[in-house]
Every structure is written in structure tokens, then in C-alpha cells.
Amino acid sequence: MSPFRRIPLVMTACCLALSLHPLAREAKEADRDVIYDESRVPAYDLPPLLVMDEGSPVTTPEQWRTRRRPEIFSLFANLVYGRVPPPAEPLQTRFAVLRTVSGFLDGMAVRKEVRLEFRNSRGALDMLVLVFVPKHAAGPVPAILVHSFDDTRSPAFQPHPARPGMLRNGWPLGALIRRGFGLVAVYQQDLVGHNEVEFLHTIHALFYPPGQSFPKANEWGVLGAVAWGGSRALDYLEQDPDIDARRVAVMGHSKMGKAALWTAASDERFAMAISVQSGCAGAALWRRRYGETLEKMVTRFPYWLCRNAWKFAGREDDLPVDQHMLLALVAPRPLYVCSAAEDHWADPRGEYLSAWHAGEVYRLLGRRALPSPEPPPLMEPILDRDVGYHIRKGGHSVDPYDWEQILTFASRHLKPVTVSSPGLPENSR
Numbered sequence: 001m002s003p004f005r006r007i008p009l010v011m012t013a014c015c016l017a018l019s020l021h022p023l024a025r026e027a028k029e030a031d032r033d034v035i036y037d038e039s040r041v042p043a044y045d046l047p048p049l050l051v052m053d054e055g056s057p058v059t060t061p062e063q064w065r066t067r068r069r070p071e072i073f074s075l076f077a078n079l080v081y082g083r084v085p086p087p088a089e090p091l092q093t094r095f096a097v098l099r100t101v102s103g104f105l106d107g108m109a110v111r112k113e114v115r116l117e118f119r120n121s122r123g124a125l126d127m128l129v130l131v132f133v134p135k136h137a138a139g140p141v142p143a144i145l146v147h148s149f150d151d152t153r154s155p156a157f158q159p160h161p162a163r164p165g166m167l168r169n170g171w172p173l174g175a176l177i178r179r180g181f182g183l184v185a186v187y188q189q190d191l192v193g194h195n196e197v198e199f200l201h202t203i204h205a206l207f208y209p210p211g212q213s214f215p216k217a218n219e220w221g222v223l224g225a226v227a228w229g230g231s232r233a234l235d236y237l238e239q240d241p242d243i244d245a246r247r248v249a250v251m252g253h254s255k256m257g258k259a260a261l262w263t264a265a266s267d268e269r270f271a272m273a274i275s276v277q278s279g280c281a282g283a284a285l286w287r288r289r290y291g292e293t294l295e296k297m298v299t300r301f302p303y304w305l306c307r308n309a310w311k312f313a314g315r316e317d318d319l320p321v322d323q324h325m326l327l328a329l330v331a332p333r334p335l336y337v338c339s340a341a342e343d344h345w346a347d348p349r350g351e352y353l354s355a356w357h358a359g360e361v362y363r364l365l366g367r368r369a370l371p372s373p374e375p376p377p378l379m380e381p382i383l384d385r386d387v388g389y390h391i392r393k394g395g396h397s398v399d400p401y402d403w404e405q406i407l408t409f410a411s412r413h414l415k416p417v418t419v420s421s422p423g424l425p426e427n428s429r
């Protein structure tokens with residue numbers, strides 16, 4: 001869950017006090033224009049997925065692969081998330097397994113702490129990636145790599161004291177292990193701050209040529225750096241004998257859901273993408289302007305996207321892409337999108353519609369897309385296709401219900417071998 005949504009009681013009390021503050025009142029005023037009513041969603045035309053920029057139709061998988069996909073990718077890279085420039089000097093990258101606990105979670109799992117270090121003469125940064133695998137796996141396992149809000153050095157990744165099979169952060173590690181999955185956690189702030197504004201001591205600095213001290217308008221911001229870190233973690237996993245790196249899904253919630261989608265779009269080695277309530281700049285369509293809008297996002301988090309994105313705030317219709325095109329960049333790989341009915345800020349309907357429209361590309365590539373332009377009823381997941389979806393009751397969080405559907409969908413596609421090991425408590429399923 002994001003730091004924004006998980007405010008402890010003390011903070012809530014402070015916020016109540018602060019809500020009397022003139023600045024808080026101003027922020028509330030500024031949100032009065034937010035659309036939470038379907039009848040106020042403006043009419044819009046989505047940019048076509050299957051028409052080349054020069055106007056000719058895309059009719060074959062080959063044309064998609066070699067021409068249209070690169071066009072769309074380049075638009076997202078240059079106008080939305082920012083492209084990763086070539087580093088000023090080659091990066092030296094080192095991986096080191098710092099610590100292995102082989103009897104983790106009542107002896108069911110192995111937990112490894114892996115340091116990834118990047119260095120050149122401009123600076124050095126590290127990531128601490130956690131890798132959990134079943135102790136009794138017959139061979140390399142598929143895994144879910146999660147972009148995490150919690151620091152991988154924190155107790156969040158220790159066993160929950162009262163909930164068997166769970167990590168303290170609520171991730172159901174026992175259920176993953178039992179199904180034969182590995183779990184990989186990558187911390188979002190290892191390479192860039194949550195709401196970074198300086199970019200002087202971030203991974204970006206290692207890429208600046210002499211004279212540059214800030215990303216250019218079409219260069220990566222925060223989400224771009226988080227996605228890059230996910231790819232570097234996959235570089236490591238390619239060398240880890242316990243993981244089958246060809247079967248790694250990337251997942252994230254909220255801001256991390258946005259990052260997960262961009263990770264899968266920019267790195268086709270990821271076998272699947274899982275978006276949990278990723279909302280604005282994630283699965284939701286920009287043009288609906290429901291809930292959070294581009295303008296709201298760039299006002300609060302100016303550098304999550306690249307600076308070019310600012311130019312479209314309030315002018316979403318001028319964007320040459322919309323987010324169904326981001327989801328289509330995941331095709332033909334399986335894609336799972338989750339929404340929550342009360343998470344209006346993330347525009348659940350916009351998330352579904354985007355996944356529905358991305359279906360055009362899945363169908364062109366011979367895959368099974370969502371069946372209807374209307375979302376399914378609450379708590380009726382669509383799990384039997386290459387694009388899956390559910391909307392559950394409740395608000396902005398990753399609930400056990402979400403995990404259960406995600407693991408069912410991922411099991412169908414990534415085909416883990418169920419691990420039968422004695423000792424894992426039943427209720428960790």
C-alpha cells in the first residue's frame with residue numbers, strides 16, 4: 001500500500017488539525033473540479049492502435065511487431081515516461097548475494113538478499129533486491145517481481161508474527177511458495193526519491209554527460225527510474241539458478257502499478273504484467289479525466305513522468321497516445337488488471353476500458369482478450385484469457401482477494417510446479 005494511503009492514527013489526527021490550515025483548504029478547493037460522476041466524463045476519441053502514424057492500417061502481427069509497436073513505444077518514451085539516455089560512461093554493474101536464510105517461513109522458503117551496484121566516475125548507487133524461493137523446488141521457479149513501497153531492508157519483509165505464511169507487509173509469501181512461485185521485491189526508492197525533484201544523487205546522475213544536471217524534457221523521471229531498476233533486477237535473476245528468468249511477471253500497486261506497466265512495456269523479457277489499481281498514468285485512460293488527471297498528477301508529483309508530459313495537462317485530447325496503447329505494448333504477454341470499486345481516484349472504469357481496447361492488439365496476435373466493453377460485476381474475475389481483470393468491493397489496497405486472483409491467473413500462464421512440502425500452515429494458502 002502506498003505511503004499516502006496508509007496513514008496511521010496519529011497522522012490522521014494531525015491531518016484533521018491541518019485541514020483547518022489555509023493551505024489544506026486551498027488543496028481541497030483545487031480538488032473540487034475532480035470528476036467522480038460518469039455523466040461528466042467528456043466525449044473522447046482514442047488514438048487508433050492499429051493505424052500507423054502515416055495513416056496505413058496495421059493488419060498483420062509482423063507489422064505490429066516491426067513498425068507500429070516501436071512507434072507507440074517511442075511516443076510513450078519521449079512524451080510520457082521519458083527515455084533512458086545512454087549513460088555518460090559505461091556503468092559497471094556488480095551483483096552480490098549478501099545473505100541467504102535457507103529456513104525462512106518455517107523452513108518453507110529460502111530468502112536471499114542481493115545487492116546490485118551501479119558505478120561510474122559520476123557516482124555509485126545500490127539496490128537491495130530480495131529473492132524468496134521455495135526450499136523444495138525441483139528446479140528454477142517462475143516468479144513475481146513486485147515493485148515495493150516498503151524498503152527491502154525493513155522488517156516489512158520478515159514473517160508476520162500473527163499471520164502464518166504472511167510477511168509483515170501483508171504479502172502472502174506462503175501462498176506463493178505453495179503454488180511454486182518465487183517472489184522478488186525491488187524497492188522503489190533505491191535509485192530515486194518518491195517525489196524526487198533534484199535528480200542530483202539519483203541514478204540519473206550516472207547518465208549525465210558533463211554539463212548536464214537535470215533530465216531533459218524527454219528523459220526519464222521517477223517512474224522511468226523505478227522501471228529501469230526492475231530490469232536490472234531481472235538481469236540479476238537471469239544469473240540466479242533458483243529462478244526461471246523467462247517466467248517472471250512484474251507487479252505493482254498504485255504508483256508501483258504504473259511503474260510495473262512501464263517496466264513490462266520497456267522490457268520484453270518480462271513474461272507478464274500485473275497492475276493493481278494503477279490509475280492515472282497506469283491503466284486508466286487519460287481522456288476520461290475521471291478521478292486523478294494528468295494536471296493533478298504533474299502538480300503534485302511533477303517528475304513521476306517526463307517533463308514533456310506537462311504539455312498535455314488539461315489537453316489530454318492532444319496526446320498522440322492513451323493508456324490502452326501502453327497496455328497493448330504488453331501483448332502478446334499475459335496482462336492482468338485489478339480495480340477496486342471505491343477507488344474512484346484511480347478510475348476503475350477507465351482501467352477496464354483501457355484493458356478492453358488493448359484487446360485489439362491481443363486479438364491481432366492470436367491471443368484471447370477481454371470479452372465485453374462492459375466490465376464484469378464486482379467479485380467476478382475474468383481469469384481464463386490472456387487479458388484478465390477483476391473489480392472487487394472496497395478501496396485502494398492489495399487485498400487477499402486480489403492476490404488470490406492474481407496467483408490463479410499467473411499460475412495458468414507461468415505454470416509453476418506446485419511445491420508439496422510439509423509444515424507450511426494450511427491458513428497460509
Ligand code: GCU
Pocket residue numbers: 001002003004005253254255256278279280292297345
Ligand atoms: C497518489 C497519486 C496516485 C498514486 C497514489 C499511490 O494518490 O495521486 O497517482 O497512484 O498516490 O501511489 O498510492
